Amino acid sequence: MPREPLEAIVLVGGQGTRLRPLTLSAPKPLLPTAGVPFLAHLLAGAAAGGVTHVVLATCYKANMFAESLGDGSAFGLSIDYVQEEVPLDTGGGIRNAASGLRAGPGDPVVVLNSDILSGHDLAAQVDLHGKTDAAVTLYLTEVDDPSRFGVVPTDDSGRVTAFLEKAPDPVTNRINAGCYVFRREVIDQIPAGRRVSVERETFPSLIASGQLVMGYEESAYWLDVGTPQTFVRGSCDLVLGRLPAPAVPGPPGPSLLLSGASVAPDASVSGGTVVGAGASVGAGATVSGSVLFEGAVVGEGAVVRDSIVGRGAVIAPGAVLEEAVVGDGAFIGAGNELARGIRIWPGVRLEPTSVRFSSDV
Numbered sequence: 001m002p003r004e005p006l007e008a009i010v011l012v013g014g015q016g017t018r019l020r021p022l023t024l025s026a027p028k029p030l031l032p033t034a035g036v037p038f039l040a041h042l043l044a045g046a047a048a049g050g051v052t053h054v055v056l057a058t059c060y061k062a063n064m065f066a067e068s069l070g071d072g073s074a075f076g077l078s079i080d081y082v083q084e085e086v087p088l089d090t091g092g093g094i095r096n097a098a099s100g101l102r103a104g105p106g107d108p109v110v111v112l113n114s115d116i117l118s119g120h121d122l123a124a125q126v127d128l129h130g131k132t133d134a135a136v137t138l139y140l141t142e143v144d145d146p147s148r149f150g151v152v153p154t155d156d157s158g159r160v161t162a163f164l165e166k167a168p169d170p171v172t173n174r175i176n177a178g179c180y181v182f183r184r185e186v187i188d189q190i191p192a193g194r195r196v197s198v199e200r201e202t203f204p205s206l207i208a209s210g211q212l213v214m215g216y217e218e219s220a221y222w223l224d225v226g227t228p229q230t231f232v233r234g235s236c237d238l239v240l241g242r243l244p245a246p247a248v249p250g251p252p253g254p255s256l257l258l259s260g261a262s263v264a265p266d267a268s269v270s271g272g273t274v275v276g277a278g279a280s281v282g283a284g285a286t287v288s289g290s291v292l293f294e295g296a297v298v299g300e301g302a303v304v305r306d307s308i309v310g311r312g313a314v315i316a317p318g319a320v321l322e323e324a325v326v327g328d329g330a331f332i333g334a335g336n337e338l339a340r341g342i343r344i345w346p347g348v349r350l351e352p353t354s355v356r357f358s359s360d361v
Contacts, residue, residue, distance in 0.1 A: 005052035006126065009097045013059030013084055016224045020329040021306065021345045027325065029060045029114040030068050031231070032293060034220025034238035035256050035274055038225065040110060040247040043075040047247075051110060052077060057097035059084040062195035091196030098187045113178030117234045119221040119243045122179065128158075129181040134214040134320065136186060139179040141222045143187055143240065149224075150174035150199050152215060161212040163203040170208055174215075177222055187209075228325045228341070232306055235291050236272025290321075293328070307338075309352035310346065333336075 006275065007105065008310045016028030018088050021135045023031070029039040046054065054077050058065050062083045072079030080100040086244060094111055103109055108129055110122065120139055123342055129137035138160060151170040153161050164171065176199065186206070190196055206213050225234040238245045241252025250256050254270045260276040264283040271289035279292045282300035292298065296309040299317035307321040310328035314323065317334050324338040327346035334352040344350070 005054045005102070006050045006057070006108065006110065007101055007103050008044075008046050008051045008112055009055045009057055009094055009101070010039070010114055011057050011090060011093050011097075012039065012065060012114045013057055013062075013093050013147040015060045018086040019228060019231060020277040021343060022228075022231075022310065022325065024346060025328055027064060028165045028226075030064060032274070032276060032291070033225075033231070033235045034245065034247075035258055036247050038117075038234075039069065039114060040066075041117065041245055042074070042114060043069075043072070043077060043079075044245070044247040045118070045122065046110065047076045050126065051111075051122075051167050053102065055097045055100035056081050057084065057093040058082065059087055059093070060119060064066075068343045080356075087195070089195040089197045090196040091190050091202045091358045092192075092194060094182075094198065095190040095192050095196065098184075101184065103184040104184075105114065107184050109182045109184050109187060111182060115224050115226045115242065116178040116227050117221070117223045117238075118177065118179065120179070120218045121220070121232075125179065126181050128214060128216050129183075132158075132214050135211040136203070137181040137182055137214040137216050138176050138203075138295050139177040140215045141177040141219065143175055143222075143336070144173070146170040146173045152176050154215040154217075158217070158237075160203075160215050161175055163207060163213075166264075174217065178224075183297075202330065206292060208347070209349050227321065228308060228343070230305070232289065232291055232308060235274060236273065239272035239274060258294075275313075289322075299334075316352065320345050 012029045017022030019028050052181045057237045076349050082097045082100045098193050100243045151164045151172050154174045175253045177319045184293040223234050225231045238360040239256045255273045256279040257275045260278040263269050263281045265283045267281045269287045273287050273290045275292050276294040279296040281298045285298050287304045290304050292309045293311040297314045302315045303320045303321050307324045313330045316330045320337040322339040329347045330344045331349040333350050336350050
């Protein structure tokens with residue numbers, strides 16, 4: 001078993017470009033997900049897996065993390081913050097954050113990617129790492145389409161034999177699932193002060209040099225929430241109870257209404273929808289599988305499906321959203337129909353119309 005305290009580095013420095021315009025005002029790990037910042041779910045899972053001390057590797061909008069999370073006591077953790085002055089990629093970020101660790105050279109250090117929502121057994125991964133005395137132990141999972149991820153073939157013993165980042169013709173559907181356990185001294189071998197990718201540089205070089213890189217495979221719930229579509233899906237799955245989530249501020253159900261939220265008696269709110277604090281859904285409106293941020297307004301008879309409505313944004317009566325993202329403070333006038341992945345930037349005003357907008361225009 002790992003020595004106490006078990007420590008983790010959480011990579012939160014990215015700009016979240018795949019989730020724009022939502023990440024123009026807040027970093028991706030702090031976006032409200034099933035009623036709390038996404039990072040709250042990750043930290044709760046880390047604490048359940050035995051982690052007691054977390055170092056957040058920050059860069060983009062770094063000051064917002066401490067403002068939101070404080071010292072970590074709310075999660076049963078202690079949190080320190082280490083900032084990258086310039087983006088250092090995954091390996092460089094891990095190496096930079098190591099200055100905040102307390103572990104000795106041979107101790108395990110968990111590294112978590114903040115794009116991932118997972119229900120895997122972290123304690124079992126750490127246990128395997130200790131039993132095999134691996135340099136690094138990677139959490140692996142199988143997906144239907146591995147071409148968008150780093151694929152990770154292993155031998156019969158579970159030893160990783162290659163790390164193939166986003167291969168066009170994958171040799172396996174077993175992928176890097178974004179949670180690693182490093183021996184501390186291996187982190188210290190990552191070059192300091194420059195961009196380093198663990199996927200393209202660190203892991204392949206460890207394998208090539210003969211060091212033991214193990215795979216811990218599990219078929220638990222797993223989702224990369226880096227796009228608007230998967231962000232919505234992850235939030236809804238948490239609300240619906242498809243992934244046990246102690247950080248969700250309410251029991252599993254078809255919807256989650258936060259403080260001050262209001263829903264008209266004849267409105268339909270379902271599919272794991274979150275109605276944010278002070279947000280409202282008008283008479284006869286339909287909101288399904290969506291996330292309404294704080295203060296959002298959905299007018300009478302409007303339809304919002306599989307969409308995100310930003311803080312203070314207004315969806316006028318009769319407007320329709322299908323797989324759309326509406327930025328903070330935007331206004332979607334009556335008669336507008338937004339579909340097929342369209343994104344509306346913060347503060348934009350679409351006047352009443354009969355035109356249907358899609359991502360093709």
